[in-house]
Amino acid sequence: MPALARLARAELADAARLARWVGDRPGGAGPEGTPNRELPAALLAEAAAELGLTAGQIRTAWDRARLSGLIEIHHGTARPGWRLRAWDGDDTAVLRGWVALFDAWSLAHPFLPGPGGPDPALVAEVIEAAPQLLALLHLSQGPVQIDALLDLLRQRVAELRTERHEPPAAGDPLPALLTWALQAATDVGALRPRDPERPDEVALTALGSWAVWVKLEQICVAAQGPAGHMEHSAETMLRASAGLSPGPARAEYRAWLAARPVGSAVAELLEVARGEDALLRGLAFEALRVVGAPAEPAVAEVVNEPVLRPYAVLWLAELDGGDAETAAELLTREEATWLWVDTAAAVADHGDDHLLVSHLEAAVQGSVRALLQEVREVGHPRTVQVLVALAAAHPDPATAKAMRRAAFQVHTGET
Structure with missing residues (x-):
């Protein structure tokens, strides 16, 4: 694991540098007004100058930092994520950060079709088929011919289209889409750069092989x-x-x-x-x-x-x-009450009376009367059913009566 973590740190080195720069900058980065989660132009230029990177490298590092959890955006402001705090001392956190980037390869390097490009649904199908291509690369334990990957991709996309009762794709867009997928996987560090002497072959990196092995193991365990x-x-x-x-x-x-x-x-x-x-x-x-x-x-x-x-x-x-x-504490009192009713509905539908009564005792309100007042006002669609279930479950006759009365008032719209 330490050797793999070193590879992952090297792959995400610029992303980690940018995340630290964000943390050192007063007020973080990415102010309100950036709903597309891109780094604003002024901050991009500032980061490029201070880190000695090009604008393109900063954009790539920004996307990688977000997708790997090194940067988190809250209310329009970016700040270092918890994973950055563990970056130097926790190999597992580092590898999970890289796997998060690996899983999001199509977001890190989105397909940009030109005029008359392939249907977006076909792009989605290629993304869905990608794990099988990576599994073939892993199981082959060495370079694989691109033609073999293309044959597998054609087969898998045809299966998906048949399952969904969709017609075959017009033209032959899959070679271009395979090239995109392979390049994207290379850019996130899962595939080795293409050997100029053997340009028709591709192979997994050590990181890529490990990640695919982990996922195949998870699937096998689940299947068994x-x-x-x-x-x-x-x-x-x-x-x-x-x-x-x-x-x-x-x-x-x-x-x-x-x-x-x-x-x-x-x-x-x-x-x-x-x-x-x-x-x-x-x-x-x-x-x-x-x-x-x-x-x-x-x-x-x-x-x-x-x-x-x-x-x-x-x-x-x-x-x-x-x-x-x-x-x-981030929830308003109304939101907390709504969540209490929603959880009570889950317990009423799938739990037992004991759990439902325990849930009543865990309410943040200081008394049943205060709880009932707030529950009546919150407007949850399951309020009546929850109150009726509580009335049936509660051992105290006075509390049960209060529950039934509150349920009736909600049902009839009484205030």
Whole structure:
């Protein structure tokens, strides 16, 4: 591992330098008004001058620092991420940072089609097929002919299009898309630079081979385990994980994530989180914790969605190194109450009476009366069902009666 970590540090050296520069600069970098997360022109020029890099090198370092977790952006301002603090002494953190960049290769080097270029859906299919190409490179244990990779890519894209009842792609765009994917993987350090004497072959670097081996191992473990759901939808996988203890559940999340591109996996988890099942909402964000920094841009984008906001705020705070108690302070009282009701709905649907009563006792309000008043005002769509379930579960007749009355008032719109 130390040898691999040295390679990863060398690959991300400019990104780490830029992250430290951001940390030393008063006020951080990337002020409000940069929703595309690009470094503003003035700061780009300043960073290039002080670090002795070109503007292009700074742009590349900026993207790599964000994708690897060396820089985090909160409320429009960039600052060093927790991974930078561990950069010199924690080889595991370094390797995970590089793997985050490796997983996001298509974001680090996006495909830029010219006029009449391939359908974006086809580009997405090439990204989805990339893990199989990398697996072939790993299993071959040496250089592989580009023609062999192209044949595999054509086969996989054809399978995907058949599964989705889509027509074959017009023309022959796959050679150009394969060239892009191979160059992007080379640029993040997963493939060796092309040998001028053997330009028709490609091979994995030591870092690339290790990363693919880790992912293949995760997939094999999941396939052999009793809960292997890596080929199923996010919703099916999360439902299956609901009955697991935290350790096996995280292993299930990792295996499921390893079997698909990180971007589409994050999007699918967030879509499940938008659904009506509060338990799946919480589990989706647990799975996103396994993703870590690569999920940060997508989670930050849903902060203003009322259903997801409390979860997203806590997730982002924890990613930034805050503990659960400190993170909870970032929620308004109304948001905390909404989250309490949402969690109660999950317990009511999937737990038992004891857990539901315990959840009532964990409310931040000082009394049942105060809790009921705030719960009635928060507007959660499951409020009535939660109050009815609490009334049925609570052993104290007076408290149960108060719950039933509050449920009736919410149902009838009484104030």
